[in-house]
Amino acid sequence: MSALERDFGPSGLPWTIETPRLVLRRPELADAERYAQLLNNFAVAGNLARVPLPFTVDDTREWLPEKTRTLNPREFGFAITTPQDGLIGNVGFHEGRFGPDIGYWLGEPYWGQGYMTEAVIAAIKWFFDNTDADILYSGVFHFNMASLAIQFKLGFVETGRSQIFCVARDREIEHIDTELSREDFEASIA
Numbered sequence: 001m002s003a004l005e006r007d008f009g010p011s012g013l014p015w016t017i018e019t020p021r022l023v024l025r026r027p028e029l030a031d032a033e034r035y036a037q038l039l040n041n042f043a044v045a046g047n048l049a050r051v052p053l054p055f056t057v058d059d060t061r062e063w064l065p066e067k068t069r070t071l072n073p074r075e076f077g078f079a080i081t082t083p084q085d086g087l088i089g090n091v092g093f094h095e096g097r098f099g100p101d102i103g104y105w106l107g108e109p110y111w112g113q114g115y116m117t118e119a120v121i122a123a124i125k126w127f128f129d130n131t132d133a134d135i136l137y138s139g140v141f142h143f144n145m146a147s148l149a150i151q152f153k154l155g156f157v158e159t160g161r162s163q164i165f166c167v168a169r170d171r172e173i174e175h176i177d178t179e180l181s182r183e184d185f186e187a188s189i190a
């Protein structure tokens, strides 16, 4: 694969984004162990809907191969990396209950340094630049104030509450449903 194909892919989309402190890149099969290491932690998995505990390398291999080759920006996830530590988390898109949905997480050692705000801004800009979507959906479990703070900074608004099953907690949890319009995002970063 040429460097051009690696970075831009056959469809011409840029699959790598550089921010001041981060490189967001396409995941690779070689990332499987690092994903498992960071996700096998209740502090991370307990805030996500679909991550079982324990979370093993084999669990990673169930979803990673498709992410290494998809050309659909609505089903794409970026590995979040730093020059010092390599892979530290993930931010990605999938077709959710209402439409395109963003999800993200960082390994616990990397919290509280503004990394996710930086990564999510870059990923959402990429998403709106490369799709015709006008609304992006998301949300947080009701106790996740750090994640909600990120979303509100970027223009997401609360649209309601629902119950979502959290696999790591093995029960339904109240979920704050949110959405972001293209216009509100552009205003938030202007």
Ligand SMILES: CC(C)(COP(=O)(O)OP(=O)(O)OC[C@H]1O[C@@H](n2cnc3c(N)ncnc32)[C@H](O)[C@@H]1OP(=O)(O)O)[C@@H](O)C(=O)NCCC(=O)NCCS
Pocket (backbone or CB within 6 Å): 043, 044, 045, 047, 048, 104, 105, 106, 107, 110, 111, 112, 113, 114, 115, 116, 117, 118, 139, 140, 141, 144, 145, 146, 147, 149, 150, 153
């Ligand atoms: C939630 C998570 C993504 C945050 O990442 P992060 O890099 O620490 O976030 P940032 O530092 O960019 O921003 C966090 C913001 O929340 C604020 N915050 C943190 N704890 C807070 C709290 N208890 N109440 C209100 N705001 C809070 C911070 O002050 C910051 O806002 P600021 O930049 O205006 O000061 C990270 O903790 C994580 O991955 N957690 C586990 C998985 C997860 O929760 N994923 C999201 C699921 S919806």
